[in-house]
Amino acid sequence: MKIVLRSNASKVTAGLDKAARKQIPFASALALTMVAKDAQQKVRQSLPSTFTIRNGWVAKGIQVKAANKRQFPMQAEVGTKDDFMARQSEGGDKTGRNGGSVAVPVGARAQQSDITRKSKWPGALLRRKKTFIIKPHAGRSKGQRLVYKREPQGLKLLYILQRKVNVKPVWRFKEQVERVAQRVYDKRFGEALAKALKTER
Known part of the structure; x- marks a missing residue:
């Protein structure tokens, strides 16, 4: 699953000096990871509204892979390690x-x-x-x-x-993650940039 984010981060960073701009990759990776964790929390909390949850293993299976500032294109991942849950989102036999x-x-x-x-x-x-x-x-x-x-x-x-x-898709995983990402990315980027500038060497 791929989600494209529209952000005003370029405007936020436009006035930075050259030294501060070097912190942008770190801030971007940190922001993406924070957004993925926000989405992970939302998805976990919403599971009982769609499924009968008998234990905590399904929620634990929803995991995050942090973004790497040296990776291009830069990305963080949130997904499930359980095949049966992937079918609940995508459908299939x-x-x-x-x-x-x-x-x-x-x-x-x-x-x-x-x-x-x-x-x-x-x-x-x-x-x-x-x-x-x-x-x-x-x-x-x-x-x-x-x-x-x-x-x-x-x-x-x-x-x-x-x-x-045949399993019908009933889990709106993609929509939930996309809504969270669009809503919080700018805020998280601002927080990540502030942290990056504090740690600037």
Whole structure:
């Protein structure tokens, strides 16, 4: 993802002397890194408005790579290290590992917000006598399998197993980062420049 920033930084630096101008690359890199951290904080805070968050790992996966004053074009990065979160932003097909199936939970959790522990995964459940797989008729989704459990009140559907699942983009990651960057860059550049000038040698 690339975001183009429009800034008045050139006007701010126009009156600087030659020695001070040498600090501009440092100030620019610092400002970009500060903006990326602002965006990181905003994205992390907004996660519960889009997703059911069961632990802190997703937020921790949203990370920042600082800008380097010697790099051209100069850039800072904010993104996620988790592939499944990238799909939530960009969309795409999710396939099973090593050619296996994707397990879509239906009745495996008491509540949607519950963590699906390993003891509740299809492989663990299918080792129990009351849990089994049904393959639907050919007229239904090809390659789909259903994991059921026998209960006193009847059969309960726990999982749908299928070769791939199409994930629709629901996470407005790019828009959130872009709004933060456009809003705070000039302020952050001013702060970074002031710091750079204080440390000028």
